[in-house]
Amino acid sequence: TLAERTNLAGVRHILLVLSGKGGVGKSTISTELALALRNAGKRVGILDVDLCGPSIPRMLRVQDSAVHQCDSGWVPVFVGQDQAIALMSIGFLLERPDDAVVWRGPKKNALIKQFVTDVAWGDLDFLIVDTPPGTSDEHISTVEALRPYQLLGAILVTTPQ
Amino acid sequence: LAAQLSLSLAECPGTGSAQAGRAAACQGCPNQGLCAAGAARPDPAEAAELRARLRAVRHTVLVLSGKGGVGKSTFSALLAHGLAADETKQVALLDIDICGPSIPKIMGLEGEQVHQSGSGWSPVYVEENLGVMSVGFLLSSPDDAVIWRGPKKNGLIKQFLRDVDWGEVDYLIVDTPPGTSDEHLSIVQYLSATHIDGAVIVTTPQEVSLQDVRKEINFCRKVKLPIIGVVENMSGFVCPKCKNESQIFPPTTGGAEKMCQNLNVSLLGKVPLDPQIGKSCDRGQSFLAEAPESPATLSYRNIIQRIQEYCEQHHFQEEKIM
Numbered sequence: 001t002l003a004e005r006t007n008l009a010g011v012r013h014i015l016l017v018l019s020g021k022g023g024v025g026k027s028t029i030s031t032e033l034a035l036a037l038r039n040a041g042k043r044v045g046i047l048d049v050d051l052c053g054p055s056i057p058r059m060l061r062v063q064d065s066a067v068h069q070c071d072s073g074w075v076p077v078f079v080g081q082d083q084a085i086a087l088m089s090i091g092f093l094l095e096r097p098d099d100a101v102v103w104r105g106p107k108k109n110a111l112i113k114q115f116v117t118d119v120a121w122g123d124l125d126f127l128i129v130d131t132p133p134g135t136s137d138e139h140i141s142t143v144e145a146l147r148p149y150q151l152l153g154a155i156l157v158t159t160p161q
Numbered sequence: 162l163a164a165q166l167s168l169s170l171a172e173c174p175g176t177g178s179a180q181a182g183r184a185a186a187c188q189g190c191p192n193q194g195l196c197a198a199g200a201a202r203p204d205p206a207e208a209a210e211l212r213a214r215l216r217a218v219r220h221t222v223l224v225l226s227g228k229g230g231v232g233k234s235t236f237s238a239l240l241a242h243g244l245a246a247d248e249t250k251q252v253a254l255l256d257i258d259i260c261g262p263s264i265p266k267i268m269g270l271e272g273e274q275v276h277q278s279g280s281g282w283s284p285v286y287v288e289e290n291l292g293v294m295s296v297g298f299l300l301s302s303p304d305d306a307v308i309w310r311g312p313k314k315n316g317l318i319k320q321f322l323r324d325v326d327w328g329e330v331d332y333l334i335v336d337t338p339p340g341t342s343d344e345h346l347s348i349v350q351y352l353s354a355t356h357i358d359g360a361v362i363v364t365t366p367q368e369v370s371l372q373d374v375r376k377e378i379n380f381c382r383k384v385k386l387p388i389i390g391v392v393e394n395m396s397g398f399v400c401p402k403c404k405n406e407s408q409i410f411p412p413t414t415g416g417a418e419k420m421c422q423n424l425n426v427s428l429l430g431k432v433p434l435d436p437q438i439g440k441s442c443d444r445g446q447s448f449l450a451e452a453p454e455s456p457a458t459l460s461y462r463n464i465i466q467r468i469q470e471y472c473e474q475h476h477f478q479e480e481k482i483m
């Protein structure tokens with residue numbers, strides 16, 4: 001099948017972390033979940049599709065890393081000495097960390113599609129997809145691009161109020 | 162691919178420019194065709210329509226962040242309440258967060274509907290001098306998800322500006338969603354028909370917020386939107402029992418104060434955490450009215466006054482020039 005020949009072929013489970021509301025801890029939870037799974041011996045990847053406010057690189061202390069290309073696409077940034085967490089975020093593609101990504105929907109959609117199909121994740125037990133707040137372009141495009149693969153499901157984060 | 166991306170981020174000529182779609186950086190951009198055909202440029206007839214509709218608006222303030230959940234809607238609502246305390250002022254609050262409209266609940270207007278009249282859509286009035294508009298009023302149920310791509314969101318924002326009969330307004334406050342995307346580009350573009358006094362940018366003290374807020378400040382500079390100043394929200398917590406102060410969101414990189422110094426923007430004030438704020442928002446009551454003695458209320462009032470002074474002074478200077 002098409003799915004078997006792609007960069008996501010070696011990924012066993014895909015999880016989305018969603019909210020709707022901003023600032024409730026999606027990126028924090030995505031990061032902590034990845035670290036906990038890594039500690040349990042799993043191979044983990046994080047795909048950060050928050051294009052306007054990418055928080056994950058700083059949370060894993062790799063904000064100064066760069067992305068390289070290989071034959072099958074983009075090589076994710078590997079975190080830590082054991083390299084057991086793979087990460088892709090627009091944060092790695094900015095020339096300056098304070099550059100605003102001021103894009104309308106179609107450009108965001110194109111990049112998200114590339115993030116889903118062109119990152120050479122290799123073999124992962126879990127791919128965690130961190131999302132921005134809302135129910136808009138990023139969310140629609142991510143779900144559409146992941147449709148050929150079996151999504152394990154979504155975790156929704158909230159605060160009490 | 163990465164190099165191409167970096168290039169196009171740095172050198173997009175802007176959708177309204179003469180070079181739109183034609184510059185070197187436009188190669189490979191998904192919007193190239195649209196820009197080259199002039200579809201992304203603002204329509205002069207539309208601009209004239211918006212100008213006419215917004216002619217009677219004296220001051221416009223955008224409330225932005227970049228980061229979600231820092232208190233934009235809370236601040237927008239309290240700014241509106243604070244300004245409307247002067248009964249001689251007419252205040253309008255426009256909520257352009259289409260996916261997550263918080264303003265109806267915070268203003269105690271959940272369940273209200275928008276009515277149409279000959280002169281357009283009527284805002285929903287909280288007080289005689291305080292009118293509100295939000296997509297929240299257009300939903301049949303508060304849990305309905307608005308799952309729209311950019312163009313549809315832009316269309317509704319345009320309608321809000323063109324079709325709502327605000328009447329004569331002293332202050333139009335616009336609450337925005339987090340980010341630097343369609344909604345933000347559109348509101349700046351559509352409001353260029355009138356003029357925007359400036360943006361108030363809300364943050365919390367921690368670096369994870371500030372890193373998004375610096376991007377927002379750069380966005381404002383890119384689109385030539387004046388920055389009235391930054392508000393540091395959730396800045397410390399004073400325990401009501403023992404009166405000790407704790408930093409719930411420690412400013413590990415110097416907080417908004419350091420960022421404002423570095424970027425040469427004004428720090429309008431710091432607002433401490435007060436559990437009553439969240440409660441008032443949930444109940445749709447004005448926190449300023451419910452907790453007049455809270456240190457947070459004092460901070461809010463000082464900040465609101467500074468914003469008012471900025472707007473009045475700015476207007477005065479413009480009139481002087483004219």
